[in-house]
Amino acid sequence: MQPLGPEDPQVIGAYRLLGRLGAGGMGRVYLGRSAGGRTVAVKVVHPQFALDEQFRERFRREVAAVRRVTGDIRPDGRQWTAPVLDADPDAPVPWVATGYVAGPSLTEAVQDGGALPGPTVRALGAGLAEALVAVHALGLVHRDIKPSNVLLALDGPRLIDFGIARASDATAALTETGMSIGSPGYMAPEQILGAEVTGAVDVFSFGAVLAYAATGRPPFPGDNSAGLLYRVVHEPPVLGPELTGPLRALVESCLAKSPEARPPVTALAGVLAPAGGGARELVRTGWLPPAVLEEVGRRAVELLDLEPDGSPPGRTVADDPGYRAPSGARGTARPAAYVPQPPTQPARHPGGRDRQGRNRIVAGAAVAATLAAATAAALTLLPGDGDTPTTAKETAASDTSVPKDFLGTWAGDIRQSDGTPNGTMTAVVTPGTRGAYVVRTTYSALNVLECHSKAKLLSATATELDLEEVSDGTPTLGCTGTAARITFTLADGGRLAYASDDAGGGKPTATLTKNSG
Incomplete structure (x- = not known):
């Protein structure tokens, strides 16, 4: 990725531009980020084509057609195309944003x-x-x-x-x-x-x-x-x-x-x-293969290392002593998160050290990719259910069930405890009583990593669910595998507040809106 030049825009539509990904005969492609933290590729056509009404009409038709293609989600949830997220064929210079x-x-x-x-x-x-x-x-x-x-x-x-x-x-x-x-x-x-x-x-x-x-x-x-x-x-x-x-x-x-x-x-x-x-x-x-897997990880780290103001990185996270892996990370199926620290604070993590004695970052898809390359094999995490001993709180809880107001599919953006965006989540809440797995969740980070979990009901009130979350067993690179405690709380406006004690995910929180159910 190249830094933005003086001739490049800073914002297109609802997306703040972070750098230039490339250029071709039809236009330029930028890396952008939405207000909610989603990373996108924004293609902007060359200005001379914007003056051609026949080109603009064809661009309009093609955007509509690609929306139809990328909107056709397979039954297993997988697409083999990058989805169109937004577009403005009628802008002075037409553009389209796709998943990065x-x-x-x-x-x-x-x-x-x-x-x-x-x-x-x-x-x-x-x-x-x-x-x-x-x-x-x-x-x-x-x-x-x-x-x-x-x-x-x-x-x-x-x-x-x-x-x-x-x-x-x-x-x-x-x-x-x-x-x-x-x-x-x-x-x-x-x-x-x-x-x-x-x-x-x-x-x-x-x-x-x-x-x-x-x-x-x-x-x-x-x-x-x-x-x-x-x-x-x-x-x-x-x-x-x-x-x-x-x-x-x-x-x-x-x-x-x-x-x-x-x-x-x-x-x-x-x-x-x-x-x-x-x-x-x-x-x-x-x-x-290992070399390509390592490159995927390098690009994921580059995205995470972008400065808050959108300036492109000068170094990778692994080169910066001001970054450390979260201490005491327990983790769930959620992607691990990066936690920035003051540059004077030494990194402390039981992972290996490089030639200067600095710790290697241990988080997310980047580490999974690097480890896989080093071992010349893809790393697949296959955690078990991760059951933990019953606590006094769980023993005291009555045999409760999920209130109907929680049921359905909920989605929203995830943020770490410091407010840093950390991807999106979709949670499906189903009926069940204490001890049953009543929530299935998909976490997505940077359009790179997708992790899946299930959560067992520990207790419930009319306004709050207390659950234990573990991986659902889907083999996925870069997803942590031990249990974490999470809560869902009914909030104003028909929304659902989510919180987790998972240090490996940056103690994430989210405000979810109901999609169905």
Whole structure:
């Protein structure tokens, strides 16, 4: 990430900008943060395009289409695309904000570390295939699948930057503004030739991306656009000996010159993922190689280390003696939090020391990633229920049940005890009596880490629930695993106040609003 320059805005819409993530032919992309602490990627189109009414109308249609795609949540709660959170196509300079994915692109991962291992390629392909199934089910075509538009996150790949067209009326490779939609070397032959664009163009690009991930090289080599376009149309792909077996056969079929000869998108995931489990099964126990996992962790630390005024970090948290891991952290399934300290105060934590004798930070996804890289294996935490001895308070409590006013789904932003934003939470409260697990909660931090917990009812009154929270057993990197005491209290305005004694999560609190129930 680069610092903001004098020509860059400080605020776009409701988002304070923190730095520049990149730029391309269509616009610039910034890292932003909402007032509630959510980190987003804000894409702003170049001013010259804002003056083109045909471009503005196409931008408006594409934002609406991507909202439909990213709003289609899978039954298991997982998406393989970055969700559109906000947009203003009618602003003087149009912009769109999506969920930020703190992971490298496929291009960056391959350039830094070479071809990806087979299990990673399988998970990558299965996730992208499921994303395309959702896109095509809406009658849409992505049109610009390439390595730089695939991000590698801790919990699976993400497909971004839709150059979306409707399959029914997309009949040319050039838009009204004269810009080619697609990337040389990854565009299908019919895109290059200006023929009808259907979902088969995405299948071709999908095959080219898988070939790149598995071999470390594009399937149509070349150093200029004209040569690349000619090879795509007239020459066979160069796949190399390392691509073998069913994966090679799948890639070859996807790269067929004729759209009719390519497999349907619904068949792609079935070749790569286990029956009944899909891509979720391939990513749940750790799918990234150590070097990529370490990069994900580095980016997560960089986000946490951003200064309160939005200036980009000069050093990582691990380099700063003014930061320490929370002492006495017990933790639950919640992500661990960073606790800033005065620079003169030495860090004290039983973790290892670096060459200057400073303690390494032990928290969240960053440590999980670094540890996994060091051991050359993905770390998966599988905590038990974490039952603790019954206290006197619990013994004295009567056999109470959850009052009906607590029942339903509640959501809100989490803050540490010092007021620092620490992600979001969604809690589902269900009926039950003392000793039953009556709350299931999902905690999300920085769009990087997602942790799941369950909470057992210890006591209840008409206005307060006292619970013991533990992990629900979902294997997740970077989530702590021991029990914590939490409370839910009915508050004014039909809201629910949440508090925890979990030092590992920064003793978080939240004010939740009811979504359903």
